[in-house]
Amino acid sequence: MKVICAIGMQGGAEIVRRLLELIGSQHELYLLDVIDSGPRNTLEDYLHGPRHLRRPPPPPPAPGRPSLPPEREQPIDEAEQAAGRTALEEARQEAERAGFQIHTEIQKGRPEQVIVQLAQKWGCQLIAIRSSEGTEGRPHIGPESVGHTARFVLDHAPCDVLLLREAGER
Amino acid sequence: MLHTIFGILIFILTLGVIMIRPYRISEALAAAVGAGLMLLGGFLLPGEAVQLLAGEWNIYGFFLGLMTIAAIAEQAGIFEVTADQTARLAKGSARRLFLGVFLAGALLTAFLSNDATALILTPAVFALVTRLRLPVLPFMFACTFIADTASFLLPVSNPINILILDRFGGGLGVFLRYLLLPALFCIALNIAVFLFLFRKDLRGKYKLSDLPVVEPPDKVFFRFTLVALGVIAVAFVLGSSFQVPLSLVALGGAAILLFGAWRYKHLEWGRLRREISWPLFIFISGMFLVIRGVENLGLTTWFGNGLIQLSGTSPLKASLLTAAGSALGANLINNVPMALVMISALHSIGISGQAHLGLVYATILGCDLGPNLTTVGSLATMLWLLILRRKGLEVSSIEYFKLGIVVVPVMIVGGAVLIWLSH
Numbered sequence A: 001m002k003v004i005c006a007i008g009m010q011g012g013a014e015i016v017r018r019l020l021e022l023i024g025s026q027h028e029l030y031l032l033d034v035i036d037s038g039p040r041n042t043l044e045d046y047l048h049g050p051r052h053l054r055r056p057p058p059p060p061p062a063p064g065r066p067s068l069p070p071e072r073e074q075p076i077d078e079a080e081q082a083a084g085r086t087a088l089e090e091a092r093q094e095a096e097r098a099g100f101q102i103h104t105e106i107q108k109g110r111p112e113q114v115i116v117q118l119a120q121k122w123g124c125q126l127i128a129i130r131s132s133e134g135t136e137g138r139p140h141i142g143p144e145s146v147g148h149t150a151r152f153v154l155d156h157a158p159c160d161v162l163l164l165r166e167a168g169e170r
Numbered sequence B: 001m002l003h004t005i006f007g008i009l010i011f012i013l014t015l016g017v018i019m020i021r022p023y024r025i026s027e028a029l030a031a032a033v034g035a036g037l038m039l040l041g042g043f044l045l046p047g048e049a050v051q052l053l054a055g056e057w058n059i060y061g062f063f064l065g066l067m068t069i070a071a072i073a074e075q076a077g078i079f080e081v082t083a084d085q086t087a088r089l090a091k092g093s094a095r096r097l098f099l100g101v102f103l104a105g106a107l108l109t110a111f112l113s114n115d116a117t118a119l120i121l122t123p124a125v126f127a128l129v130t131r132l133r134l135p136v137l138p139f140m141f142a143c144t145f146i147a148d149t150a151s152f153l154l155p156v157s158n159p160i161n162i163l164i165l166d167r168f169g170g171g172l173g174v175f176l177r178y179l180l181l182p183a184l185f186c187i188a189l190n191i192a193v194f195l196f197l198f199r200k201d202l203r204g205k206y207k208l209s210d211l212p213v214v215e216p217p218d219k220v221f222f223r224f225t226l227v228a229l230g231v232i233a234v235a236f237v238l239g240s241s242f243q244v245p246l247s248l249v250a251l252g253g254a255a256i257l258l259f260g261a262w263r264y265k266h267l268e269w270g271r272l273r274r275e276i277s278w279p280l281f282i283f284i285s286g287m288f289l290v291i292r293g294v295e296n297l298g299l300t301t302w303f304g305n306g307l308i309q310l311s312g313t314s315p316l317k318a319s320l321l322t323a324a325g326s327a328l329g330a331n332l333i334n335n336v337p338m339a340l341v342m343i344s345a346l347h348s349i350g351i352s353g354q355a356h357l358g359l360v361y362a363t364i365l366g367c368d369l370g371p372n373l374t375t376v377g378s379l380a381t382m383l384w385l386l387i388l389r390r391k392g393l394e395v396s397s398i399e400y401f402k403l404g405i406v407v408v409p410v411m412i413v414g415g416a417v418l419i420w421l422s423h
Helices: A012-023 A037-047 A070-098 A111-122 A148-156 B002-020 B027-040 B046-055 B057-076 B078-089 B094-112 B114-131 B136-149 B159-168 B172-197 B219-241 B246-263 B269-275 B278-296 B299-311 B315-333 B335-348 B353-373 B379-388 B395-421
Strands: A002-006 A028-036 A101-109 A126-130 A160-164
Touching (some): A012 A070, A070 B114, A111 A126, B002 B278, B002 B315, B057 B246, B078 B219
């Protein structure tokens, strides 16, 4: 079975361990980290908004979204890639120990949309996703316990979805 | 009568274009066209316009000096190192890092102005927190909020302060008498509320080993810049105390840093030219002329008298109305035209004595805090984004608005009361 596992910023190794307990390791595991473009869009909207007497230079390279000047954009790009690689590596090591057949991928965009699109593209039979990022301050259980990413995936996934609750919730 | 209506229409149209920015028209162009129409319509004379702009040399010099200082400080790595050291001092605690970001932001805002914190520190903190795999938005909101909350700690902390103080005078002593307590109150409130609201997001830890190695591009240049900034900070305080035009301090400081950048072979004219927002000078000049035109029509006098009438005999009510009105106006139309309208209105009612002097500082409070109401500092733009976004507003923009609505009104009321108590 092809399983796509959305790992998030933290706790990727724990997700893989949970997956191993639930479905075993005889599967093809796609470890996916999606760099959420939402906060970056908010940052760029903020910096280019009229609140400031001055704007960050220079003009955007393409119509649509404004962008940051190279000397400010580059550290953010590097930080996003480095964080994604670290998160993936933690999960990959756990998956390797468990004996999964592993693929890793870093993507950028809206996580909920990327997960669904890639599940479709790769022909996955299962999406494993946490109920919330864990740092969102959500209650463990109840209507507010599932974050917007997990909820979107539950609603739009082209295959089965395994919703993983945080350790304290079980 | 028709002439007056035409003048009002020019004013409203200029503000409308600044608010909505149709076809991505820049504020500078809108203000320049508005000023041109005011001149063509005879609402102010060319000689009067030249005299007015020449009289505002202090604000132009201040802006130029401040932007140069911030640009060279960024180039030397000051902001990046500040963010990095804040993370190291926090020793792996997300909560301590959050507090550190607030304090670092307040310090940078106090001496380098809110724009430097908002435009340069915020992306540096964003990159740092991303790298540490902590939730980004609370830290981003911390930077953006403290940039405005701390922007009335000192006169130099927000160019709007200089704009207002240039007209009414008053040294550092008077400024601190009216605004130090409100500033400390607002900063403390900001930190306390955010620590509470984001308490679950800040439970996490990070590894110091995840911190990238941050070294300034040139340690000698970095040290030179750090020392120079210390000297500039002291000069700003002394200059404010003795009512020396702060443009002289800012330009002098910029000259020192430019010399250092040249001496250590880090002077990049291209980058410096990019960092200085030249359209800003056009925008401000245009707004000076548009507001003068409105002033000549007697509208700002009418507005000032209306403010006094609404306030009645209550200095507290006057302080509250002025602060709240300035904040709302700053968010509706942009804080520069709002500050200029308030300056003109207060000047027209003859500010004198302590009761009315409080209104000057209430204006500073409102214009400085107002932009925190929304992500983009403008209610109008917020609404525009709402209309344009096909899938509805970004979650983070709603969260920012919620934060602003909760925190900013309390700050304004609390700050205005403290200003009233300072009489």
